[in-house]
Amino acid sequence: MALMSSPAEAAAPALDVERIREDFPILKRLVREHRLVYLDSAATTQKPRAVLDALARYYAQGNANIHRGVYVLSEEATAAYDAARVKVQRFLNAAASREIVFTRNTTESINLVAQSFGRRNIGPGDEIVITHMEHHSNIVPWQLLCEQVGARLRVAPIDDSGTLQLDALEGLLGPRTRLVSVVHLSNSLGTINPVEDIVAMARARDIPVLIDGSQAVYHMPVDVQALGCDFYVCTGHKLYGPTGIGVLYGREALLEQMPPYQGGGDMIRSVTFEKTTYADLPHKFEAGTPHISGAVGLGAAVDYIQGIGFDALVPHEADLLEYGTAALAEVKGLRIIGTAARKASILAFVMKGAHPHDVGTIVDTEGVAIRTGHHCTQPVMDRYGVPATARASVAMYNTREEIDALVRALHRVREMFPV
Amino acid sequence: MSDLRELYQEVILDHNKHPRNFGEIEGADRHADGYNPLCGDRLAVYLNLDGERITDVAFLGSGCAISKASASLMTDAIKGRTVAEARALFGRFHAMITDDADAPPPEGVGKLAVLAGVRDYPTRVKCASLAWHTLRAACDDLHEPVTTE
Ligand SMILES: Cc1ncc(COP(=O)(O)O)c(C=O)c1O
Secondary structure, three states: OOOOOOOOOOOOOOOOHHHHHHOOHHHHOEEOOEEOEEOEOOOOOOOOHHHHHHHHHHHHHHOOOOOOOOOHHHHHHHHHHHHHHHHHHHHHOOOOHHHEEEEOOHHHHHHHHHHHHHHHHOOOOOEEEEEOOOOHHHOHHHHHHHHHHOOEEEEEOEOOOOOEOHHHHHHHOOOOEEEEEEEOEOOOOOEEOOHHHHHHHHHOOOOOEEEEOOOOOOOOOOOHHHHOOOEEEEEHHHOOOOOOOEEEEEOHHHHHHOOOOOOOOOOEEEEOOOOEEEOOOOHHHOOOOOOHHHHHHHHHHHHHHHHHOHHHHHHHHHHHHHHHHHHHHOOOOEEEEOOOOOEOOEEEEEEOOEOHHHHHHHHHOOOEEOEEEOOOOHHHHHHHOOOOEEEEEOOOOOOHHHHHHHHHHHHHHHHHOOO | OHHHHHHOOHHHHHHHHOOOOEOOOOOOOEEEEEEEOOOOEEEEEEEEEEOOEEEEEEEEEEOOHHHHHHHHHHHHHHOOOEHHHHHHHHHHHHHHHHOOOOOOOOOOOHHHHHHHHHHHOHHHHHHHHHHHHHHHHHHOOOOOOEEOO
């Protein structure tokens, strides 16, 4: 393995990246006659064969609707769906699988909390505190709620490195604060927020906390009980799992008192025209036929990640980030956006004289896939005074050689747009 | 590299670096704002009209090389033409950048032909057409910003 480990990392089990790459069929693909260099995992991760096989096996061998079926297939499908929930519960170390609600994605998880928890607990003049680095999915649902109930959104600032100004956030916590909702790992800056401290500050004032863990869960171990947060949300497609399946973790006491988000089948205990009673957790929040195969695929993804282990994965990705940061610094006129001390995975940058969109197109002709645009974080772009950035992001299957390929392609950009 | 050079031809790089008719026309007869939500590009197009004839045109904004060069080339191409001629040119230009790769070479687009390579990059079509959509809004005297969505 080409990975050089520093003495501090030497104790960690080494990651056999070549073996991991074998598990991801798509990495063999050619793009514009080049071997695909996939550096856009922050948008969505590629899927290991274990996940693809679980999906195929489910549809080929086990497909049936769940719950209330009295035949073998339905019982098996129900068991597989429930087992996936338990896998996610253990992955996040939730106290009970009742606390894990399957949704479509992070976006739906946050909207669920906004409309169910928010409508019940947040009223005129109340405040919701977020940060300047939130994804639009952790901004807009709160704006909608604020309009509906007359509440106010407060935004904690970040400094030039992309670090959250924790004191300022604490200063925003007041008697009207009803919820703090923060991103764990920023998708456009790479900043890892001190969520432990944020939870402690909020807890001291009895304010519930939601953490958007979309980017965090596949880069670092997450323990929702140790964090002590009230809600934790993530999205399956960034967790090496399928699209269309997301997770809402909620503390049981809170989920219990929250009204349903959507009404329909599967979320009821009994229905009459006079009165309907709702099912127990988590089914109260899962109206209609859920994404059964998606849950099964997500369960397989979680198994896969745990098979690799964060002990091996974290130092490997940290090495790539460090290596990439140094390598990008060598490209003339390139500025990295997001230089917080605690970072993971994300290398966002702008290049003097070359618009990110042109950068993206040019590196694509070398088979290098990076994302360009505002990354659903327009306030971050405004904060840095740029219309967009180019963003490379690494995951467990990436290598130093791929970073080198990116840098070579960026030199091409420089040739075409000299400064 | 060869297909890249087809997209980023020297003329395009030159118009990107030194855009023509770049700036605001104070008190312009018509003006419209355009926005490409995909890449965050914004531009404004200003027109002076003498009856149906475009006597002056300028644009202002920031964007990628394709959108900036396209706007610059557009201003050169339509100055002195009638609104109807400009619309017809947009039609031909749009056909050129959205045609499939083996379509015959574009007819009647003059210098705009350097942007033909865009058709191989579907995500970039909006970059090349933003200025034109904005121009159309200015001609129609629309006051809402147009988007490429
Ligand atoms: C930090 C963060 N939050 C939320 C989301 C939204 O995820 P999804 O689109 O799957 O709902 C993303 C991904 O785009 C993200 O990176």
